[in-house]
C-alpha cells in the first residue's frame with residue numbers, strides 16, 4: 001500500500017485544474033447500460049473507483065475501453081442482470097446499477113453493500129423507490145433481487161431521516177426513464193451530479209423535468225440511444241483545493257471551480273474571514289498569505305447546503321483558526337474518523353454527538369497518520385501542509401479512489417510531497 005510523505009510549512013503556489021466529478025461519472029457508467037448503443041464519456045477522472053466501475057461494467061458483459069485520456073467508450077449490447085458480491089463489495093457506488101439493470105433487463109440482482117467506515121449507509125430508500133415503481137424486491141442471500149416485469153411510473157417520496165439520497169435518486173431516475181408512464185420523485189437529491197446525470201439521460205432520449213430541484217418528473221420512453229457527454233468538474237475536489245490553499249497560506253488559482261456549485265462553501269469561508277476571488281464562472285483565486293482565519297459554526301446538509309464531503313477538510317482548516325469552531329454533521333453523524341488522526345498531529349478537537357469542537361490555534365506537528373476514508377485522507381493532507389515537520393500518511397489508496405493525481409497536483413503547486421511505493 002502506497003503512502004505519502006509531506007513536509008509541512010510550505011505555501012501552495014500556482015494553479016491547479018479540477019478533474020471530472022467522481023460522483024457524477026460512476027452513475028453515468030451505470031447509465032450506459034440503459035442502451036445497446038455506444039456511450040462516450042469525456043472528462044472522466046483517472047481514479048481507482050472509476051477503474052472498479054469499468055471492471056464491473058465489463059464483468060456484466062458490456063464492452064468498455066479507455067480510448068484516450070479521460071475518454072471512456074461503453075457499449076452494452078449484452079448485459080447480465082447479476083452484479084456479484086466480489087465486485088460490488090469493492091465500491092458502494094455500484095448500488096447505482098440497480099436502476100439501470102432493472103430498467104433494461106426487467107430484472108436485477110445486485111449484491112447488497114455492506115458496512116462503511118463513515119457510518120451506517122442503508123439502502124432502504126433505493127428499495128422503497130423500486131417497490132413504488134411496482135417492482136417486486138427481495139433480499140436473498142445478500143443480494144437485492146428485483147423483478148421489474150411490471151414496472152410502471154409512480155409518485156415517490158424519496159426522503160429519509162437524513163434528507164434526500166444521492167445515489168437513491170440516481171437509481172430511481174435511471175429505472176423510471178424506461179418505465180411505462182410518468183414518475184414524480186419528491187424530495188429528490190438536488191446535487192449537481194444528479195443534474196449532470198439527467199443531462200446525459202436527456203441526450204440519450206429520456207424525458208426528465210425538474211432535475212436540480214426537489215421534484216423531478218420523468219416520462220418513460222420505450223428505448224434510449226447512444227450519447228457523448230462530458231462529466232462536470234468535481235466540486236468537492238475544487239473545495240478541497242481552496243481549503244488546502246488556505247491552510248498552507250498559499251496563493252492558488254483553482255480552474256474548474258464553479259461558483260454556482262460552491263455557494264455553501266464560499267459562505268462558510270467568508271464567515272471564516274477567508275476571501276475567495278471569483279475570477280470567472282469556472283475559476284477561483286485564493287490569496288491566503290495574509291489571511292487570519294476566524295472560527296466558524298457550520299453544519300453539513302444535502303445540496304445546496306454544505307457538503308458532508310468537505311466536512312473533514314474544514315475541520316483540518318479550522319485547526320488554524322484562533323478560537324473555537326463547531327462543525328456539525330447532519331448527513332453521516334459518525335463521519336469523524338479524521339478527528340483522532342488530526343489530534344495525533346496536535347490538533348485540539350473533541351466530539352460531542354454529531355459535532356466536532358475544534359479549539360483552533362494549536363501548533364500542528366508532522367506525525368505518522370493513517371487514512372481511513374477518502375475525505376478523511378484529504379483532511380490529513382491539508383493538516384500535513386499546515387504542520388511543522390514531516391507527516392507520513394499511510395493507506396493512501398483511499399485518496400487514489402477520489403482525487404486524480406493528488407500528489408502530482410500538489411507537487412506542481414510546490415508542496416514537498418513524495419509518494420512512497422510499497
Ligand code: EPU
Nearest residue numbers: 023093120121122123124125126160162165166167331374
Ligand atoms: N440514506 C438512508 N437510506 C438510503 C440511502 C441513504 O437513510 O436508502 C441516508 C444515508 O445514511 C445518509 C443520507 O441518507 O445519511 C444521504 O445518503 P446518500 O444516499 O445521499 O449517499 P450516497 O448516495 O450513498 C453520495 C456520495 C457520497 C456523499 C453522499 C452525500 C456517491 C457515489 N457517493 O453517497 O460521497 O457523501 O452522497 O452527499 O455519489 C465521497 O465522495 O467521499 C462520498 C462518500
